[in-house]
Amino acid sequence: MKFLCDFHLHSCLSPCGSLDMSPSAIARAAKKAGLDAIALTDHHSALNAPAFAAACRREDLHALYGMEICTAEEIHCLALFDTPEAALGLGTFLYDRLPDFPNIPDKLGDQAVVDESDGVLDLVPRYLGNATDLSFIQLPGLVAAHGGLFIPAHIDRPAFGVLAQLGLLPPESGPILEVTRHRLPEMQSLYGASRTLVTFSDAHRLADIGRAATLIEADGFSLSALRDALLARRATPGLRP
Ligand SMILES: [Zn+2]
Numbered sequence: 001m002k003f004l005c006d007f008h009l010h011s012c013l014s015p016c017g018s019l020d021m022s023p024s025a026i027a028r029a030a031k032k033a034g035l036d037a038i039a040l041t042d043h044h045s046a047l048n049a050p051a052f053a054a055a056c057r058r059e060d061l062h063a064l065y066g067m068e069i070c071t072a073e074e075i076h077c078l079a080l081f082d083t084p085e086a087a088l089g090l091g092t093f094l095y096d097r098l099p100d101f102p103n104i105p106d107k108l109g110d111q112a113v114v115d116e117s118d119g120v121l122d123l124v125p126r127y128l129g130n131a132t133d134l135s136f137i138q139l140p141g142l143v144a145a146h147g148g149l150f151i152p153a154h155i156d157r158p159a160f161g162v163l164a165q166l167g168l169l170p171p172e173s174g175p176i177l178e179v180t181r182h183r184l185p186e187m188q189s190l191y192g193a194s195r196t197l198v199t200f201s202d203a204h205r206l207a208d209i210g211r212a213a214t215l216i217e218a219d220g221f222s223l224s225a226l227r228d229a230l231l232a233r234r235a236t237p238g239l240r241p
């Protein structure tokens with residue numbers, strides 16, 4: 001089965017995410033864009049995962065649940081899970097690894113936890129946009145221990161990607177790498193022979209959902225089937241719905 005996937009999306013829970021990025025609005029926009037499967041990857045929190053699960057069910061979309069983690073070296077990494085509960089478990093752990101720095105909504109943006117009807121349930125008090133105290137080499141093991149899939153995010157960006165922050169790609173980066181769509185040919189020539197490359201939108205606004213997607217040919221829709229497919233290179237990045 002083939003799934004057109006965008007597994008890097010931010011909701012209104014991310015301080016940098018637009019307030020109209022509610023889980024229900026994301027699912028509607030993803031369906032309209034022609035995606036088959038999406039993942040919610042807010043910074044260091046999966047508190048909108050339950051609403052996202054309900055919204056994706058309503059739109060008949062496949063869903064994964066996760067987050068984007070910022071390491072102590074300021075490298076962004078994705079962690080993807082099968083269930084909201086698994087993602088929430090890692091999110092609870094990560095919250096305590098962030099500096100105890102309060103969010104200032106007027107300056108940094110709102111961090112809204114919402115329900116499936118866009119009702120605001122809570123505002124997260126600690127700023128989620130900071131770096132954790134976890135090092136890059138700790139993350140693959142941590143994500144695996146929670147049952148998740150680890151993917152270094154936008155490795156080729158001028159900041160917050162592993163190449164920019166470390167100047168090299170350490171072995172801990174693992175076999176699957178997210179790259180930006182416009183640099184895909186260059187990244188393919190550098191890493192395509194030894195790694196699986198994926199492109200996702202990293203959307204913070206509704207209009208950007210699906211701007212980059214990856215077609216994954218998996219035996220079914222589960223994290224383990226997707227992992228197997230990615231490891232077997234049954235993935236075509238650089239697509240738009
Ligand atoms: Zn990022």
Ligand SMILES: [Zn+2]
Pocket residue numbers: 008010068202
């Ligand atoms: Zn992101």
